[in-house]
Amino acid sequence: MKTLLSIGTPALVMVALSFWLWGTLRQEHEVLLTRRADVAVAAHEANPLAAVPSSTTSDRMTAILAEIQVEEAALAGLQRQTNDLAARMPSTGEDEVIVSFGRIEDMGRETGAALHGLLRQNQQGQQDDPEQMQNAILQWMRMKGRVPEIRDFEKNPAEIARFQSRALQEALGLPAATEAAVQPVIRDTFAKMAAQGLTAGQKPETETEGWTEQRSQALQQLMLKLRPHVPDSDSPAAPQALTIVLNLGAGLETTQHIHGPQQATLTIGVKWPKVPW
DSSP: OOOEEEEOOHHHHHHHHHHHHHHHHHHHHHHHHHHHHHHHHHHHHHOTTOSSOOHHHHHHHHHHHHHHHHHHHHHHHHHHHHHHHHHHSOOTTTSOOEEEEEOHHHHHHHHHHHHHHHHHHHHTTOTTOHHHHHHHHHHHHHHHHTHHHHHHHTTSHHHHHHHHHHHHHHHHTOOHHHHHHHHHHHHHHHHHHHHTTOSGGGOOSSOHHHHHHHHHHHHHHHHHHHGGGSTTTTSSHHHHHHHHHHHGGGOOEEEEEEEETTEEEEEEEOOOSOOOO
């Protein structure tokens, strides 16, 4: 299980850092107490009949006690600072300071569910409904915000396979057995793509046309392997879902079409690769 977490405010970072420092100092304090006890035990074992420890032992005990006092003072001061910072932190209801994408499977399921809704809207001709259109744009923006994380999944074939198989399952209504069957197919394909330098994070900064063509061909081969597992693969929804899910790590593309002084359309999506059937 992999959890993705981004921390959103400096104050939260300071609280987390304070707790970490406090914990570190606490561990050092425990070590010093153990050392003091060890010195006392060693001195007693060396001379069980001695009522008063030797000068060497006494000096060591004094030094350790001084260190303990310094550590305790530092712990008390840091604890006060940590409590003060924590008291001034806003609650999540007042200000969202932590954003968690959850597990990879959760991201895949949510992405697939959003895609399913968008494809259904397109099929039912709801593009002209302002409320539906606004909801569609928000869904796309949410998906676009996750692209950097999805791109990172491609570094690990198992992770991108878990994400994509779950997204396809949700977008196309695939049964659990089918999701389990397509996952290793996706994993093996992305392992080969990584070796060929075709994952999203390996895109060159210049001369990208050749890279795009090679990646497109690799994903088209993957589509052909997945086609037997996809019901109604000739329907409009299936090719669109495959194109978007399999290539989402490479990013979403935005195109604006101006039709007149007061009319324009905004197209957001994944335009390649073309489905090879």
